[in-house]
Every structure is written in structure tokens, then in C-alpha cells.
Amino acid sequence: MDMRTFTSPLAGIDPTNWLLAAAVAVGSYVILHGAVVLFRRHLARLSEQGRADRPAAELLKATLARTSKLALMVTALLLGLTVLDLGAPWDERVRHLWFIALGAQLALYLDRALSVGAQRYFRSRASAPDAPATVANTLMVWVLKTVLWVVFLLAVLSNVGIDVSTLVASLGIGGIAVALAVQNVLGDLFASLSIAVDKPFEVGDAISVAGFSGNVEHVGLKTTRIRSDSGEQIVIANAELLKNTLRNFKRMSTRRVQFSLRANPSTTRAQAAQVPGVLRAIIERQEGVRYDRVHLKSVTQEALEFDVVFHVLDPSYGRYMDIQQTILLAAMEAFEELGVSTVGASRHVLIERMPRPDNGKPAAPAKPAAALHNIVSTRKQPS
Structure with a gap:
């Protein structure tokens, strides 16, 4: 057997070139690693001194922290190989290694940038700075990272000469089939993402939707759990939740109150004329209440109806009920003093x-x- 068939194409390179390549590789690694470290320290100083945009500096600093030492070593090795006179097969393989090394490091940077950017975005819109990561944050980051690494993998396969068009078509058809099979689940997933981004409600809010009301306990990937006013837990799909009109009581700044008081139709004109002024004085005496109006709304054979409207500045339900009760009791006393009967005809x-x-x-x-x-x-x- 001819032993020359096992001879490597690199064997004919002069040892001096090998030493030069090794020196270039080591020097390149030291320079690249030192540049990354110095740049990260510079960004840290700029962030602390406030001489740079803090969010951008923090994002760059966190991104550079994802620098892979293995990627630096491969890059330095490839720089050393550039000084060698390589043959056609090795020259092409080195180009492939360049693409893989630089592409992998870029993908790592983008991976970290997506995590940090999404975390900052959702933290800026959270009710508390130390609030835990939401489901939407996790879901969005996972989807973006999956797309990133799939694209990188396809690019690597295409670079090494593999035809990925058939693979991409297969992935597309498979994705459509999976989407049709789990369209309800995907609908709830995207509804969860919509709830996290648009924030029609948050955990702890008191809401009313689809004929029931209660406090939101948990917003999951598929369902939202609500503790109803009567005590039981209500579980409703996120997509179904967004299809209904939702009322968020926690975000009320004031509570508008409107009710009617009826008097016996035998009430005289003079008595009826005094009622709006008396009711207005009662409402204005209450603390934390803004008077709106009191009018004689209708006069029929059944009753005289007075329409009462005011605003409670504290939106809590307990405070609203206490004030309404006080006003109603005072109105009953005032009707007795005026001689106005509330008994129907x-x-x-x-x-x-x-x-x-x-x-x-x-x-x-x-x-x-x-x-x-x-x-x-x-x-x-x-x-």
C-alpha cells in the first residue's frame, strides 16, 4: 500500500511558517480577549458616571458578557492559519470555519440581547420593579430565540453546501399542519401575550367579565384564574376572556353613583320643590364626595321620582356603600321632616x-x- 495516500496536505509547510502561525494565533487571542475586557470596563464606567445612555450601555455590557472564549480561540486559530499557504480543500474548509465561528458568536450576542431587552421592556411596564418575569416575557423570548437559532442552523447548513430549500419547505408544511392541529392552544398563547403587552388587567386587579366578577390570581399561557366574589376559583381561557367586554374596577379613579328616590304622588308642589335642595345639602356634607345633580325626573300617578347623581372620590366598593347608606338614611329623615311620604299610591x-x-x-x-x-x-x- 502506498503510504503517500495518508500524507496530509499540511505536511509540506515549512516549520517557520508553523511557528509564525502559532505566534499570530496566540497574539490574536490575547488582543481579542483584552479588547473585549477593556471595552466592558469602559462601558461600566460610562454607566456609573452617567456620561452615556444607561440602557444602551447596560445592554452592550450584558451582550459582551456573552462572549465565548471558545469562539475567541477558534477565531485566533483561524487568523493564524491565514499566514499558511493552504491547498484548495483546506482553504475552503477554513472559510466554512470562519462562517461558523463568527455566526455562532453573533448568534450568542443576539441571544443575550433578546433576553436583556425583553426583560427591560416588561420590567418598565410592570407594576413593581422587582416583579417576577411574566409568562408573556418567557414566551416571547423563547419564540425569538428559537427563530434565531433555527435561522443560524439553516445558514450553516447552506454554507457547507447542503440544499436547505427542501428542509425549509418541509418545515413550512409541518408548521402549518401543527398550527391547524393546535389552533385553540395557539390562540390562547397569543392571547396571553396580548394580555401581557396590552395589559387590560394585571394580577390582583378586580375585574368583571362574562357575567362574573372577582380578583385576578394568575395569568397563564392558556388560562386565567380568577377568585370570584363568592369564593370559588374561576378558570377561563385567555382567548375567550379577550372576546368579552371586561371591566377593571381597580383602575377606577372615581365612582359615579346614580339612584332614584320616589315620593307619594300626594306630595304638594311646595314640598317637592324643597327636596332637591335638601338632598344636595346632604350629599355635600359627605367627605370625599362630589355633588353632581338632583332633579325631579318624572311625575306620574304612581310616584314622584327624584334622580340623584354624585361621585365618590374613593373608588373602593366598601367606601361607596358606606356613603350611599349614609345619604339614604339622611334622605329618609329629611323626607319625614318635610312631611313627604315615600309610600306608593x-x-x-x-x-x-x-x-x-x-x-x-x-x-x-x-x-x-x-x-x-x-x-x-x-x-x-x-x-
Whole structure:
């Protein structure tokens, strides 16, 4: 067997060139590593002294911290190989290694930049600076990183001469099939992302949606859990949650209160004219309440209806109920002092009973004077 078939193409290179290549490789590693360290320290000083944009400096500093020593070593080795006179096969392989090394390091930088950037974005919109990472943050970073590394892998395969068009087409068809199979799950996932970005509500908010109300306990990838006012936990899909009109009570700045008070229709004009002023004085005496209006809304045979509107500056439900109760009790007392009755109009129903004949024959209609009259009074109470 001819031993020359096992001879490496690198064997014919002069040892002096090898020493020069080694020196270039070592020197390149020292220079690259030192430059990265110095640049990171410079960014740290700029951030502390406030002479640079702090978010950008922190992002660059965190990104450079992801510098791979292995990537630096491979880059330095490739720089050393450039001084050698390599043959055609090795020259092409070195070009492939350049692409892989630089592409991998760039992908690592982008990976860290995505994590830090997403973390800063969601932290700036969180209710508390030390709030834990949300589900949307984790989901968004995971999706972006997956896309990043898939693109890098396809680029490497294409660079080494592998046809990736068929692979990309297969991934596209497979992705469509998977999306159709799990479209409900994906809908809830994207709804979770929408909730985190748009923030119609947050954990701890009191909301009302789809006929029930309660406090939000957890927003997950697929469902949101709400502790209802009656105590049980309600689990609703995120996509279904966003389809309904949602009311967030925690974000109320004030609470508008409107109700009606009814008086007996026998109330005189003079008495009715005093009611709005009396009710206004009652409302304005309450602390933390802004008066809006009191009007005589309607006059019917059933009742005189007064429309009362005011604003409670504290949006809490307990405070609102306390103030409304105080106003209603004071209004009842004021109505008594004015002589205004809140009892509804009375109706009298006349029931006429016919006497039963003894012989089984229909009796002649009784005379009105001989009939038994019962008067039943019914009163319609105000709602």
C-alpha cells in the first residue's frame, strides 16, 4: 500500500511558517480577549458616571458578557492559519470555519440581547420593579430565540453546501399542519401575550367579565384564574376572556353613583320643590364626595321620582356603600321632616260576592245594597 495516500496536505509547510502561525494565533487571542475586557470596563464606567445612555450601555455590557472564549480561540486559530499557504480543500474548509465561528458568536450576542431587552421592556411596564418575569416575557423570548437559532442552523447548513430549500419547505408544511392541529392552544398563547403587552388587567386587579366578577390570581399561557366574589376559583381561557367586554374596577379613579328616590304622588308642589335642595345639602356634607345633580325626573300617578347623581372620590366598593347608606338614611329623615311620604299610591279593589242559592238554581243578581262589599287595599312599594 502506498503510504503517500495518508500524507496530509499540511505536511509540506515549512516549520517557520508553523511557528509564525502559532505566534499570530496566540497574539490574536490575547488582543481579542483584552479588547473585549477593556471595552466592558469602559462601558461600566460610562454607566456609573452617567456620561452615556444607561440602557444602551447596560445592554452592550450584558451582550459582551456573552462572549465565548471558545469562539475567541477558534477565531485566533483561524487568523493564524491565514499566514499558511493552504491547498484548495483546506482553504475552503477554513472559510466554512470562519462562517461558523463568527455566526455562532453573533448568534450568542443576539441571544443575550433578546433576553436583556425583553426583560427591560416588561420590567418598565410592570407594576413593581422587582416583579417576577411574566409568562408573556418567557414566551416571547423563547419564540425569538428559537427563530434565531433555527435561522443560524439553516445558514450553516447552506454554507457547507447542503440544499436547505427542501428542509425549509418541509418545515413550512409541518408548521402549518401543527398550527391547524393546535389552533385553540395557539390562540390562547397569543392571547396571553396580548394580555401581557396590552395589559387590560394585571394580577390582583378586580375585574368583571362574562357575567362574573372577582380578583385576578394568575395569568397563564392558556388560562386565567380568577377568585370570584363568592369564593370559588374561576378558570377561563385567555382567548375567550379577550372576546368579552371586561371591566377593571381597580383602575377606577372615581365612582359615579346614580339612584332614584320616589315620593307619594300626594306630595304638594311646595314640598317637592324643597327636596332637591335638601338632598344636595346632604350629599355635600359627605367627605370625599362630589355633588353632581338632583332633579325631579318624572311625575306620574304612581310616584314622584327624584334622580340623584354624585361621585365618590374613593373608588373602593366598601367606601361607596358606606356613603350611599349614609345619604339614604339622611334622605329618609329629611323626607319625614318635610312631611313627604315615600309610600306608593294606594289602590282600592271592590270584590262583590254573590250569595249561594239553597235549591241549586242560579240565584238572581243581588241588589247592590244587599251585596257584601270587601275593600282590599294594595300598596305598590317603590323599587
